Amino acid sequence: MTRILGIDPGSQRTGIGVIDVDAAGRCRYVHAQALVLLAAEDFPSRLGLLCDGLEALIAQWQPQQVAIETVFMDKSAMSALKLGQARGAALATVVRHRLPVAEYEPRVVKQSLVGRGAADKAQVQHMVRLLLNLPEAKLQADAADALAIALTHAHMSATAGRTGLSTDALRRRG
Amino acid sequence: MTRILGIDPGSQRTGIGVIDVDAAGRCRYVHAQALVLLAAEDFPSRLGLLCDGLEALIAQWQPQQVAIETVFMDKSAMSALKLGQARGAALATVVRHRLPVAEYEPRVVKQSLVGRGAADKAQVQHMVRLLLNLPEAKLQADAADALAIALTHAHMSATAGRTGLSTDALRRRG
Numbered sequence: 001m002t003r004i005l006g007i008d009p010g011s012q013r014t015g016i017g018v019i020d021v022d023a024a025g026r027c028r029y030v031h032a033q034a035l036v037l038l039a040a041e042d043f044p045s046r047l048g049l050l051c052d053g054l055e056a057l058i059a060q061w062q063p064q065q066v067a068i069e070t071v072f073m074d075k076s077a078m079s080a081l082k083l084g085q086a087r088g089a090a091l092a093t094v095v096r097h098r099l100p101v102a103e104y105e106p107r108v109v110k111q112s113l114v115g116r117g118a119a120d121k122a123q124v125q126h127m128v129r130l131l132l133n134l135p136e137a138k139l140q141a142d143a144a145d146a147l148a149i150a151l152t153h154a155h156m157s158a159t160a161g162r163t164g165l166s167t168d169a170l171r172r173r174g
Numbered sequence: 175m176t177r178i179l180g181i182d183p184g185s186q187r188t189g190i191g192v193i194d195v196d197a198a199g200r201c202r203y204v205h206a207q208a209l210v211l212l213a214a215e216d217f218p219s220r221l222g223l224l225c226d227g228l229e230a231l232i233a234q235w236q237p238q239q240v241a242i243e244t245v246f247m248d249k250s251a252m253s254a255l256k257l258g259q260a261r262g263a264a265l266a267t268v269v270r271h272r273l274p275v276a277e278y279e280p281r282v283v284k285q286s287l288v289g290r291g292a293a294d295k296a297q298v299q300h301m302v303r304l305l306l307n308l309p310e311a312k313l314q315a316d317a318a319d320a321l322a323i324a325l326t327h328a329h330m331s332a333t334a335g336r337t338g339l340s341t342d343a344l345r346r347r348g
Contacts, residue, residue: 044277047262048269071255080251084258085265088221092263095222103218 002157003030005063006150007054007094008142011086012038014050015142018061019132019150025158027151029132031061032143037086047089054093066094066101067153069109069145104152112152124148176331177204179237180324181228181268182316185260186212188224189316192235193306193324199332201325203306205235206317211260221263228267240268240275241327243283243319278326286326298322 001022008015014037018030035053040046068090071083094101107117113127125144129136131151139147175196182189188211192204209227214220242264245257268275281291287301299318303310305325313321 044265044269044275047265051266051270077251077254081245081254081258081261084255085262087255088259088262088264089266090262091218091221091259092225092266095218096225101218 002065002154003061003063004150004153005058005061005066005094005099006146006148006153007066007068007090008145008149009050009068009083009087009090010037010142011043011046011082012036013142014053014086014090015140015144015146016054016057017143017145017147017150018057018063019147019154021154021157025154027131027154029134029147031057032139032147033057034140034142043082043085047085050086050089051093054090058093058097058099063099065153065157066099067149068094068101068103069149070103070105102153102156104149104156109148109152112155113148121145176239176328177235177237178324178327179232179235179240179268179273180320180322180327181240181242181264182319182323183224183242183257183261183264184211184316185217185220185256186210187316188227188260188264189314189318189320190228190231191317191319191321191324192231192237193321193328195328195331199328201305201328203308203321205231206313206321207231208314208316217256217259221259224260224263225267228264232267232271232273237273239327239331240273241323242268242275242277243323244277244279276327276330278323278330283322283326286329287322295319 001020003020006017014035016035017032020028020030035050037046037049040049071087110119110124111117114123125139128144128147175194177194180191188209190209191206194202194204209224211220211223214223245261284293284298285291288297302318302321
């Protein structure tokens with residue numbers, strides 16, 4: 001059994017999703033939430049909230065692997081900067097715990113869950129609910145995205161196991 | 175006596191400058207270096223090197239305040255993202271130590287040291303050497319920029335002290 005923490009970084013809200021995957025590649029929902037960072041009075045404090053929240057979740061759920069989405073680049077430099085800072089803060093927290101991190105492009109997450117790189121968010125969320133057997137009402141959008149990233153990592157790791165490739169090698173190919 | 179850590183964040187090299195400032199606003203050079211991050215094999219590991227390096231420097235030099243440059247936005251979204259991640263990782267490390275962080279725009283650093291918001295890098299570095307009484311050969315460019323940021327914070331704090339404004343209030347006005 002491997003516990004995977006998925007992170008969907010954002011400077012206003014960061015999605016967190018935790019799943020367990022067994023040796024056969026079966027996934028089980030453990031936890032999902034959004035860390036809401038808007039209450040902080042300035043940007044450094046927002047990153048502080050993000051790191052503290054992530055620290056607490058790592059302590060509580062003890063993930064063994066982390067998956068994080070790469071950044072969607074169809075954005076302005078200002079959005080990229082803000083998102084980059086949130087992503088950097090999240091990665092810094094994870095790396096400090098010496099947890100292995102895999103990165104997936106949004107199109108890879110969509111391809112992995114829906115079978116189409118251009119799938120829309122609603123389809124991805126539908127598949128997350130289906131794969132983890134979750135009721136309709138339960139999921140906040142950022143939390144669902146984080147679960148999607150964790151599920152993608154579970155699928156990639158299972159594929160890597162079958163083909164004898166390391167996840168890292170697969171990721172470099174992707 | 176207040177010890178200030180200046181950070182010039184970058185995803186390839188992050189400049190670090192440490193100065194002491196006394197009650198009269200006199201500044202003294204303590205330490206400066208560049209954390210070179212290019213040796214890391216992937217981007218998360220690079221942020222890991224940045225955080226570990228910064229952690230070690232905070233432990234060694236025990237700064238009481240931190241000053242960091244805001245990001246120069248005349249860049250592509252991809253540069254902004256990379257820079258943002260380095261800045262986010264640096265801020266996360268600093269915030270974890272509960273150190274107060276002040277942010278200064280590049281033009282404020284230039285204005286504060288050279289008296290002109292449009293001053294070039296060579297002028298800024300010249301003034302850093304002059305103000306801290308450093309020999310010509312000593313300074314690496316990123317380290318000099320980090321010292322410039324620390325000096326700006328020392329000047330702003332001294333101004334804040336004389337006018338009865340908090341540095342934070344001054345910063346918000348800037």
